[in-house]
Amino acid sequence: MAVLVTGGAGYIGSHTCVQLLEAGYEIVVLDNLSNSKMEAVKRIRELAGKDFDFIKGDILDGELLDDLFKKYDIDSVIHFAGLKAVGESVSIPLRYYQNNVGGSMSLFESMKKNGVKNIVFSSSATVYGMTDKMPLREDDPLGALNPYGRTKLMIEDILRDIYASDNSWNVILLRYFNPVGAHPSGRIGEDPNGIPNNLMPFISQVAVGKLKELSVFGNDYPTPDGTCIRDYIHVMDLADGHLKALEKLSENPGAVAYNLGTGKGSSVLEMVAAFGEATGISIPYRIADRRPGDAPVSYADPSRAAEELGWTATRDVIDMCRDLWTWQSQNPDGYGE
Ligand code: NAD
Ligand code: WQD
Numbered sequence: 001m002a003v004l005v006t007g008g009a010g011y012i013g014s015h016t017c018v019q020l021l022e023a024g025y026e027i028v029v030l031d032n033l034s035n036s037k038m039e040a041v042k043r044i045r046e047l048a049g050k051d052f053d054f055i056k057g058d059i060l061d062g063e064l065l066d067d068l069f070k071k072y073d074i075d076s077v078i079h080f081a082g083l084k085a086v087g088e089s090v091s092i093p094l095r096y097y098q099n100n101v102g103g104s105m106s107l108f109e110s111m112k113k114n115g116v117k118n119i120v121f122s123s124s125a126t127v128y129g130m131t132d133k134m135p136l137r138e139d140d141p142l143g144a145l146n147p148y149g150r151t152k153l154m155i156e157d158i159l160r161d162i163y164a165s166d167n168s169w170n171v172i173l174l175r176y177f178n179p180v181g182a183h184p185s186g187r188i189g190e191d192p193n194g195i196p197n198n199l200m201p202f203i204s205q206v207a208v209g210k211l212k213e214l215s216v217f218g219n220d221y222p223t224p225d226g227t228c229i230r231d232y233i234h235v236m237d238l239a240d241g242h243l244k245a246l247e248k249l250s251e252n253p254g255a256v257a258y259n260l261g262t263g264k265g266s267s268v269l270e271m272v273a274a275f276g277e278a279t280g281i282s283i284p285y286r287i288a289d290r291r292p293g294d295a296p297v298s299y300a301d302p303s304r305a306a307e308e309l310g311w312t313a314t315r316d317v318i319d320m321c322r323d324l325w326t327w328q329s330q331n332p333d334g335y336g337e
Contacts, residue, residue, distance in 0.1 A: 002026040002072050003246065004116075006059055006107065007080030009036035011190040012122065012179055014044050015239040016078065018188070021048035023243055028072050030065075031081065032058040035193065039335040043187045059103035062110055069114035076118035076249055077111060078242055079104065082151070085197060086126075086293070089148035100151035101158075108162060117169040118249045119159065120242060123257065125177045125231070125298060127153045134265075135301035138175070138257045145293060156257070163255035170252055172245040177231035177261035177300050179238050181320035182327035189327030190235075191334030199271060200232070200320070204328035207281045214283055216268050218290035223297060227268035231261040231299035234315035234323070244309040253308075261300025262313040271317065278321035 003020060007013045008029035014036075020027050021044070029041065033056055041054045053072075057064045059081050068074070082100045083089070089096040104121075111117065128136050129143035144150045159171045180200040182189030195211070196202045205211045219226035241260045266274070276282045305311045 001075045002028050004068065004072070004074045004077045005029045005080065006077065007031055007082065007122075008044075009033060009038070009040045009054070010080055012176070012235055012238055013078075013080040014040045014188045015183055015235045016080075016242045017044045017052075018047045018183065019239045019243055021050045021052065025246075027052045028068065028074065029054045030057055030059065030068065032056065035083070037191065037335040040188060040191075047183065047185060047187055059107045060099070062106050065107060065110035066113065069110060069116060074116055076120070076246060077107070077116060078120045078246070079107060080122045082122065084148065086146050086148045087197060089151070090146055093147035096147045096151050101154050104155045105158065108158065112162075117166070119170070120172045120174060120245045120249070121155060121159060123156055123173045123175045124149070124152045125175050125259070125261070125300065127156060127175060128298075130295050132297075134297055135263060135299050136259065137301045138259060138304055160255045167254070169255070170249045171255035172248060172253065173255070173257040174241060174245060175257055175259050176238060177233050177259070177298070179235050180232045181234040181236065181315070181323045183236065184323050184326065186323075186326035186330040189324070189331065189334075191331075199268060200324055203272065203275050203283055204324050206283050207275070207279065207325065208328050208332045210332065212284070214272065214285040215288035216272075216285050217288055217294060219287045220290075221296040223267055225267050225269045228294055229265035229267050229297040229299065231263065231265055232271065232317060232320055233261050233313055234320045236323075237313040237315050241305065241309065241311050244305075244311040248309055256308075258305040258309060259300040259302050260305060260311075260313075261302050263300055263302045265297060265299035266317055271321075274317040275321040275325070278318045279325045281325075
């Protein structure tokens with residue numbers, strides 16, 4: 001029995017693949033390498049000390065998927081593959097709907113055809129939209145604010161509808177908060193294209209000297225230090241969450257969503273300070289205008305995952321910053337060309 005991992009060469013997928021292999025799972029990875037590199041696949045093999053089949057291909061390719069389900073004895077799918085840049089999704093929405101929603105439909109169609117009905121899907125805290133009510137709970141109202149978020153919400157809805165039509169499916173929707181950090185070895189990590197949009201990769205590129213200073217987007221929010229608060233979660237904890245979700249699938253949970261967050265919010269300036277404490281590097285920053293669309297505060301109530309999956313985050317912001325820095329300092333240009 002094998003687990004099909006779509007998007008397994010990417011940031012969260014690569015960390016999850018290492019842990020799956022270490023836990024003894026057989027995996028097959030499908031990725032079109034649109035936002036990742038073959039080098040990551042090589043390093044997954046190196047870290048886990050195990051081999052697996054990697055298929056360079058697209059989830060939109062139904063024929064390829066059918067062949068794959070026929071060739072391998074796959075019983076579950078972890079579905080990471082997707083585009084994830086919020087700003088880009090506003091400029092090129094059709095590409096996001098086609099790749100994320102169209103690609104997921106093609107995957108689910110092929111799963112159905114081939115009798116594979118177990119899936120863990122990478123959803124996001126972005127499905128909660130803008131709300132003041134914190135912490136966020138899985139049964140809070142949903143409503144995404146941009147095309148990227150809407151693709152996540154649509155895919156969640158599609159999976160809930162599939163389950164409603166056929167209760168033999170097992171669907172786990174993992175709503176990640178703000179994934180950061182890297183494998184403690186520094187061999188795999190996040191390798192954004194161009195100038196990073198997200199806070200922590202930006203900070204680590206300032207630290208390594210690729211960028212001059214951090215722009216802090218707004219210090220007039222209604223928070224203790226005026227900067228936005230997020231629930232940063234170590235990518236290794238996220239990877240653990242996927243293993244727990246896979247185990248849960250065998251209990252026939254139905255279609256259920258889980259927040260993967262720490263439950264603790266940190267402000268932008270607290271993250272700058274944590275990076276300094278973890279690495280001894282002080283990050284130059286200036287206060288800039290607010291970034292449109294940013295919620296002042298967002299953090300999870302992770303108690304459902306604790307109770308039902310037996311999962312809690314164990315790594316703190318210092319671990320996140322230290323491991324991020326190990327990766328960034330050892331790989332200043334990410335995986336390179
Ligand atoms: P990533 O871009 O590093 O990984 C996604 C992988 O999917 C990449 O390797 C890419 O090449 C591949 N891919 C994209 N479209 C594909 C397609 N059509 N066919 C085959 N492969 C395809 O992103 P990540 O940070 O590892 O995110 C993984 C998943 O988690 C995504 O679905 C993302 O939306 C979701 N997510 C990410 C975050 C975050 O902040 N990183 C937060 C919440 C949810
Ligand atoms: C965090 C905080 C910024 C950059 C995004 C997506 C979300 C999810 C996770 C996929 C905010 C501030 C940032 C900078 C800054 N992805 N910031 N200067 O916006 O919470 O979430 O990634 O599902 O959908 O929207 O994360 O890292 O971009 O920002 O001050 O240069 O850092 O304003 O308060 P965000 P982020």
